[in-house]
């Protein structure tokens with residue numbers, strides 16, 4: 001079985017999204033035969049920000065008339081989508097940055113969607129395949145918190161993965177990852193620890209959910 005894993009954190013040391021994704025991956029690996037993983041570290045090796053406009057503007061029916069920039073962008077989009085179509089299961093680890101979607105994740109999605117296979121209203125080659133989304137936030141956004149409604153990333157990511165691409169998605173979330181980093185959040189240490197323990201357990205369970213994707 002093959003797993004496609006994408007990491008959007010801009011750091012490796014101390015990354016909570018990577019740590020949770022590692023638990024999902026290890027759990028998946030433990031329960032899979034012939035496990036292979038294809039990785040995209042878009043936080044460290046981003047898709048070029050100019051590729052999307054070049055791919056959107058290219059006339060795919062006339063490759064010979066494309067500019068070099070358009071051809072490179074279209075080929076990169078094809079590679080990204082080939083990686084997805086070849087996978088049995090998916091793992092996406094995406095932090096919240098500036099109350100919105102990581103620019104690297106948005107650039108990667110936008111480019112993939114220029115390929116007609118993954119366009120909105122397209123053939124949905126990934127429909128029904130199993131996926132796990134790991135979302136981490138430095139602060140807290142639950143009901144009644146001062147920043148309830150300020151997470152403008154998670155909803156959009158779910159729309160793309162579940163509705164546009166049709167994945168069978170489970171989500172692992174944790175908040176308050178800045179507790180221990182930002183002294184103003186020290187009072188929430190216990191709550192943060194509880195959230196993290198629950199997320200670790202859920203990550204373990206969701207790794208098992210990914211197994212069986214090939215049978216769908």
Ligand SMILES: Cc1cc2nc3c(=O)[nH]c(=O)nc-3n(C[C@H](O)[C@H](O)[C@H](O)COP(=O)(O)O)c2cc1C
Nearest residue numbers: 009015016017018095096097098099137138139177
């Ligand atoms: C540039 C930057 C912007 C951030 N913006 C937010 C934010 O708007 N809201 C929030 O809750 N956390 C924010 N964070 C905190 C991250 O979501 C948090 O540190 C998370 O754990 C990062 O993921 P990682 O641990 O996998 O690297 C931001 C972090 C960085 C570096």
